[in-house]
Amino acid sequence: MEIPYTVKPRPDTGLYNAKLGIWLFLASEVMLFGGLFSSYILLRVGADLWPHGMLSIPIGTFNTFVLIASSVTVVMAWANLKLGNPGKFKFYMAITILCALGFLSVKSYEYYVKFTHYDVWFKDDATAEKYFKAAYGEKGPEEVRELFVDRFHLHNTNAKYDPAQIQLVGHIAGNPLCTNLKKLLAAKQETIKFTADPPKGSHEHPHEIEVKLSDVQRLSAYVPAHSTFFAIYFTITALHGLHVLGGALVLAYFLFTVDKWWKKAPEQFTNRIEVGGLFWHFVDLVWIFLFPIIYLL
Amino acid sequence: MSLKAFHVVFVTASVLLSAWFSWYELSRYTDTKAAMDMWLGIGSGVAGVTLVAYGIYFLKKLKNISYL
Structure with a gap:
């Protein structure tokens, strides 16, 4: 036909x-x-x-x-x-x-x-500040806050934010794909090696730091569940x-x-x-x- | 609507995007002074002009084909 x-x-x-x-x-x-x-x-x-x-x-x-x-x-x-x-x-x-x-x-x-880029949120402000300083030196908390303000364009708005939302951004050693806190703990891992992103206005990564998973509240790659x-x-x-x-x-x-x-x-x-x-x-x-x-x- | 007509719509949208993106990147360049912003702005402007020229060439080449 x-x-x-x-x-x-x-x-x-x-x-x-x-x-x-x-x-x-x-x-x-x-x-x-x-x-x-x-x-x-x-x-x-x-x-x-x-x-x-x-x-x-x-x-x-x-x-x-x-x-x-x-x-x-x-x-x-x-x-x-x-x-x-x-x-x-x-x-x-x-x-x-x-x-x-x-x-x-x-x-x-x-x-x-x-899938290999991570945000890490810590359990409390004092712990977060300790890691921010470990990653970026004494000015760490300001550096991280500046990256946060830049990411959300907070300099252009009057938006209020909870300081506990501020996270450390970077890569886990070995570039694992789409992992999270639950998976790392299930694998009996206690720490991760983490390299934070360069501070604002720089292309140089800070030195690698060790992060205890017991200090971490949430860890997420940039996957759909991230945000x-x-x-x-x-x-x-x-x-x-x-x-x-x-x-x-x-x-x-x-x-x-x-x-x-x-x-x-x-x-x-x-x-x-x-x-x-x-x-x-x-x-x-x-x-x-x-x-x-x-x-x- | 034929492929010819849809192509004209598409090229028009692409020209508008190129023009706007060129303006966007060159405005950013005035703040950041980053070479990448400048080249993206210039490149996008050139791409927009090239697309206009291509659109005119296309319409001349396919003048015997229906818009329906």
Whole structure:
């Protein structure tokens, strides 16, 4: 049985069926991401403290550039099919898929960096001060407070905060992935070697210190359970990453089957590329909104 | 809406993002004096101008293809 209206427009809609189908699907995607963006905004405006500068802007910028470039190449791939040139289609589609893989690789690296970066909260102020001094010297408590004020932009607001919220930020020796206090204690570990982040305005890490786990109230990597910020950050970016992966798989299928399709049904294949390109553009457009909201504002 | 029309929308959004991001980074540079902020600001501005030129080229190249 032949599927109708894969090439010619359907008289009542004026569109071939796949195009109407992809737009209906994209409408549901708008609602999905719209709901998550709304959640982000509501969580943020309702929060007492919201961190800034937790993500690398140069890395985010690079990924934005990669996705914009991939949208250009996917359109070029489609345009070359329209012009009857499947050879150039292969070239541009291969670049599109490489861009997608590049984006996902960079995103994975970003996740890895977060999963090995830790915040440590201590049981009481006196204990915290002892470790702040051990890490940064006599001016330790001021250095840590300055990093805290900078993270939450408290110099720009009148927000009040509990000094007990101030944490030591840095890396555990050996860079364990996504560990926490419960797991470390379960492994019968009593201490950890910890290197704090450089003080504000410096790139030099202070020397490594030993932290007794009995002094620690909470220890968390930058994972979804760390805070509301990371929960919504990982939810939205992971969902977006899955869309990139799904889109790349479909486009890769088109790339590897172009010879067969081009002989059998060139116009239908060109329309399929257009539909794939529409999805790809939607995924990239989501990132165009995501990048400023999560990385910059 | 065809891929052509959606691409025009996408390029327009990208140009707006580039322009805003360029302003954002150059404003930050006036505070931080960090070379990275300056280069990101300049790079983003250049990318925005390049995208405008590309958009015009794209519209000329695909003038025979429908927006629907």
